[in-house]
Amino acid sequence: MLTRSLREEWFSNIRGDILAGIVVALALIPEALAFSIIAGVEPKVGLYAAFSIAVVAAIAGGRPGMISAATGAVALLIGSLVKNHGVEYVLAAGILAGLLLIGAGYLKLGSLMRFVSRSVITGFVNALAILIFLAQLPHLVDAQPAVYAMVAGGLAIIYILPRFTRAVPSPLVCIVVLTAITMGMQWDLPNVGDMGAFPDELPFFALPAVPFSWETLSIIFPYSVSIALVGLLESLMTASIVDDYTDTPSNKNRECRGQGCANIVAGLLGGMPGCAMIGQTVINLKSGGRGRLSTFVAGVLLLILVVFLAPWVRQIPMAALVAVMVMVSISTFDWRSMARLKTNPKSSSTVMLATVAAVVATGNLAIGVGIGVLLSAIFFTEKARRVLAVSSTLDTATGQRHYVVRGQVFFASSEALVSEFDFKEAISSVLLDLSHAHFWDITAIEALDRIIHKFRRNGIAVEVTGLNRASATLIEKYATHDKPGANVASSGSH
Structure with missing residues (x-):
């Protein structure tokens, strides 16, 4: 029984998972670099996190096909910790957050997802789609005409190629073709190398260089709790979305424990904490990834690319990745939810719109979802009272x-x-x-x-x-x- 389960989760879709993993690895690099900048740490801290969290979550997580790595929400949380105490305290906070997540898994807190209404999940998805799109605008504002042409060409490849063949994921073809054109034409366009320096060595295990004292614990504990809560929320929400997309179940409590293990390993390898990423998960699913192998390949290949093939990877034009992320934004947004605003109960529509507004306004998914859950509870209480x-x-x-x-x-x-x-x-x-x-x-x-x-x-x-x-x-x-x-x-x- 165990052998069959391992075979189904790891090797039932080898070709699709490997190709999807390649696409995700290429798309993860600029995001990991961007999140490092947001957090105020060296680029390698985000890249090592993307590698370690993806690999460990692939093995220990409860949702095959879901991508986990360094995320923007967590990067925002740790910025002040980096500024006031340094990156070593971030690594320690990530390890403690991992222990809290493991505890949450054993306490079966993953079952709390049943209290999150469908309206909140829809709002979460729509808000994230909007944030993904808004994150691409800096690459498009006041850009060269060639950038716009490249993005348009990339989107054409992504949407038209599947009509002729699905042998290779169209996002991967988009990245390869646009990179080849840029290098062949010797165009001086913004590329991945502009996002930050790549590491020149493999990560190694080491305990964070912080004093093991109550003072250290008092500094990192509030951050660890926040990281754990945000990570738990985003990971469980993303897992539920993948459940619906693939029509397959997942073990939410195992996912809690897996995310905890991933954050502990990331901290020991010099990486910042993180959690599930819905944007990269959508890329994985759209590219044909379904099993644990796609997440594993994404993490391992990312490390190989940034350490051993950095000169080539740096040449990837940002326009290619912008095209991929615009596709992710369009695919992620639940367009039917807008048509249902007139037919759904007003309370459900209010919850969805409030969740979207709060997430987009604050940039914090946890705050938006918290507001959505609170409104859902209030509306339910009112209905029950009546x-x-x-x-x-x-x-x-x-x-x-x-x-x-x-x-x-x-x-x-x-x-x-x-x-x-x-x-x-x-x-x-x-x-x-x-x-x-x-x-x-x-x-x-x-x-x-x-x-x-x-x-x-x-x-x-x-x-x-x-x-x-x-x-x-x-x-x-x-x-x-x-x-x-x-x-x-x-x-x-x-």
Whole structure:
């Protein structure tokens, strides 16, 4: 069983994975260099991270076909740490973040993805597509006419070539052809070499050169928590997107542990921390990558290219990579979501648009997704509150009022429940039927206490019936209107 699983995840798509890995490796180089600049570290810190995180995540991660490396979101987080304390503290923070991610995996925090609504995921995807496109604009503003021609030609290759053949990924053909044209015509165009210096040696294992003290821990811990949270969020969101794209499941908790291991190895090899990259993942998927081999090839080939083939790689025109990333932006954006704005519930559309706006405005995916999740929770709470209903009938012969409560009683609906009763009605007793209700929290139990106490203060006897087992347990434990079970009948059937 294990052997078959390994074969399916690693060797079921060898040709497609290798070709996709080549495309991703070429596209990763300028991004790793750019993220190094954002973080304020040497280019090799980003490149070593891209290599180590991709390779380790390919082996230990829970989502085949997903690309992980140094990312912009993490680079933004560590900028102040680099400035105030130096790169060695960044490496230590990455290792600690890795340990936190491993802990999150064993605590099964990956299952928290079920609380992220589809509207938030759509907003996350659309915002990232916009950010990817905006990141290409600096390469196009005030550029030479030849750059625009190269980008247009690259996009033509990417979109037209698949109509004739899919033997080779069109993004790879785009990069090779445009590089050959640039070198053949000897055009002086911006290229990958302009992004920063390449390392001239292989990475080696070494502990970060920081004091092992409580002071060091107090410095890096806040950064490590932020890195872990952002990494966890981006990686799990990206994994869910790949699940949908490939119609295959993934192990989210294993992905947490895999990302943790990857960040630990990156820190020990002199690389900055990182996480999953949706842009590069889309490139991988569009190029035919599906298994772990594509991610592994991308990481290993990147290291070979920047250390041993740097003179050639430096010649790749940025226009070729801009064309690839524009394709990624277009492919990533969920265009159908715009048409659904008129048909979807207003709350869902609001959550999606708010997520997009927050991510694009802040450049921080975690903040945008956090806002989206918060809005989703608020809208859900409001909907749940509205479904609470109380009906009643009066038995004139006995003077008893029969109340039937239907719906969910929790902190948001407890006040509405209390307001449904007439505590001063001239009746002898009240039968409170809770067969169709569920009490979720202490606030709901406190509301029930208030209802019963108010009736009793007016000389009206109260009998409660129909509680399901979970509600009855809460009431027996936390209610104050009577001793446990004294006047409460539990059906135990719901």
